[in-house]
Amino acid sequence: MDAKTLQKHLLELxxxxxxxxPQDVVRTVEKGLRKEKKGSTGQxxxxxxxxxxxxxxxxxxxxxxxTGTIICYADLPKWMxxxxxxxxxxxxVVQATRLGYxxxxxxxxxxxxxxxxxxxxxxxxxxxxxxxxxxxxxxxxLKGGGCENVSTQxxxxxxxxxxxxxxxxxxxxxxxxxxxxxxxxxxxxxLGVCIGGDRGSGYIAAKETLxxxxxxxxxxxxxxxxxxxxxxEANGLGIGPMGFGGETSLLGLKITHRNRVPAxxxxxxxxxxWAHRRNGIMLTESGKLSRWLYDS
Numbered sequence: 001m002d003a004k005t006l007q008k009h010l011l012e013l014x015x016x017x018x019x020x021x022p023q024d025v026v027r028t029v030e031k032g033l034r035k036e037k038k039g040s041t042g043q044x045x046x047x048x049x050x051x052x053x054x055x056x057x058x059x060x061x062x063x064x065x066x067t068g069t070i071i072c073y074a075d076l077p078k079w080m081x082x083x084x085x086x087x088x089x090x091x092x093v094v095q096a097t098r099l100g101y102x103x104x105x106x107x108x109x110x111x112x113x114x115x116x117x118x119x120x121x122x123x124x125x126x127x128x129x130x131x132x133x134x135x136x137x138x139x140x141x142l143k144g145g146g147c148e149n150v151s152t153q154x155x156x157x158x159x160x161x162x163x164x165x166x167x168x169x170x171x172x173x174x175x176x177x178x179x180x181x182x183x184x185x186x187x188x189x190x191l192g193v194c195i196g197g198d199r200g201s202g203y204i205a206a207k208e209t210l211x212x213x214x215x216x217x218x219x220x221x222x223x224x225x226x227x228x229x230x231x232x233e234a235n236g237l238g239i240g241p242m243g244f245g246g247e248t249s250l251l252g253l254k255i256t257h258r259n260r261v262p263a264x265x266x267x268x269x270x271x272x273x274w275a276h277r278r279n280g281i282m283l284t285e286s287g288k289l290s291r292w293l294y295d296s
Contacts, residue, residue, distance in 0.1 A: 001080075001136075001287040003088050009281060009289055010092035010138065014070075017140055017279040018062045018101045021053045022294035024214040025251070025276045029053070032188060032241070032248035042246020046188075049241070049274055060101075063275045064186075067103040068144040070124035071207065075131040075138075079285045082128055085136075089126075093118050102142075127204075135290060139211055139280035147185035147273040151206075152177055153199060156265040165265045167226055170195055171233075173267045178234045178250060183243020186273035190214075190252040191230075194268045197258035202268030209254035210272050211280075213294075223255045241274075251276075 021029075029049060036043035056063045070093060074085055094117045096102045104116045106123040118124070131137060154173040156165045161176055163169035174191060181187060194205035218224035231253045240246025251274060260266070280293030 001283065001285060003084065005287040006085070006088040006283070007092050007095075009283055009287075010089050011095055013138060013140060013279060013281050014092055014096040015060065015099075015101045016292075016295075017142055017277050018067055018096070019060050020057045020279075020295075021063060021275065021277070022279060024294065025274075026053060028214045028251045029188075029274065032251060035247045036241075037247070040246060041244040042240040042248065045241035045244050045246070046248065062101065062103065063277060064144060064273075065103060066144040066146065067101075067105050068142040068277070069148065070102070070106075070118065071127070071141045071143060072124050073127045073129070073139045073208075073211075074136070075129050077131040077134050077136055077285070079134075080136050085128075086126060089124065090119055093124055134285065136283040136285075137280065137293075138283070139293065140278065141207070141210060142277040143207070143270075144186065144273055144275065147189060147271045150177075150181040150185035151203075151271045152180065152269050153202065154267040154269075156267065167222065170267050171226060171230055174230045174253070174269065175233060175237070177269045177271065178237060178239065181271060183239060183241070185271045186275065187239065187243060188241050188248045188251045188274055190272040190276055191250065191254070192270035192272060193253065193255040194266075195255065195257040196260040197266060197268070198260070198264065199266060199268075201258055202266045203270065205256050205258055206268040206270035209256050210270060210276070211278060212254045214252050214276075218255065220257075223257070227253045227255055 033046040097118045106118045106120050107114050156169050161172045163172040192206040192209040194202040234250040237249055239249040282291040
């Protein structure tokens with residue numbers, strides 16, 4: 001695959017991720033809308049969200065003015081070089097920014113200057129892995145600043161919450177995370193959660209769970225039960241869409257775990273807003289797009 005063909009596919013991936021909410025997320029939003037009481041503020045907020053989703057797709061414009069942190073995961077087969085991929089993706093990011101699919105959203109942390117290209121140290125955020133098959137798999141998330149601000153991490157035991165080093169303690173942390181957000185992360189949100197790991201690996205793993213389909217079931221039966229329980233309890237808190245009150249405070253909850261050292265027990269929570277902008281593609285060596293990962 002030549003560099004121009006790769007860049008073309010990556011530009012389209014960025015465009016769709018920014019402007020089209022995946023269908024599994026759309027279905028979850030619509031499910032929440034049906035649960036809200038007719039004429040309620042919660043119903044109104046979710047209807048506005050649904051209308052926004054339709055308009056963004058029709059006009060090919062960003063779902064949100066905050067196009068967020070650009071997070072890219074690439075599983076590289078033997079025929080794709082990391083440097084070649086990085087250059088093509090960065091060129092696609094610059095082009096997408098110029099075309100308005102991405103906001104000029106990456107700022108130098110020391111000077112405050114904005115290059116207007118969305119490129120800089122750590123921007124985009126790349127995560128490379130070797131591919132198991134012959135295809136190049138690229139997945140990305142656009143994670144807005146509002147939901148990132150209410151992401152959080154707990155160190156157990158937590159005396160404030162009465163949370164110990166067990167799944168019951170984790171449950172208390174996750175409900176507290178929803179309460180503390182109070183709609184500020186553009187709820188209803190999706191929680192990506194990692195139990196264990198260190199402070200850095202826990203957050204990375206928590207964000208990676210956000211690639212799971214909204215309607216899947218955790219392979220770990222213990223975590224599957226916890227996901228179901230916390231989702232039900234969170235939606236019973238009455239916080240509702242955007243914190244306006246209602247039946248839908250969370251759209252989903254995805255939990256994973258990592259080994260930890262005995263001295264530490266972290267619970268890392270990656271809060272994602274309703275605009276769960278993630279998508280992915282699979283490309284062949286000849287340059288053909290063989291599959292979209294989240295549009296079914």
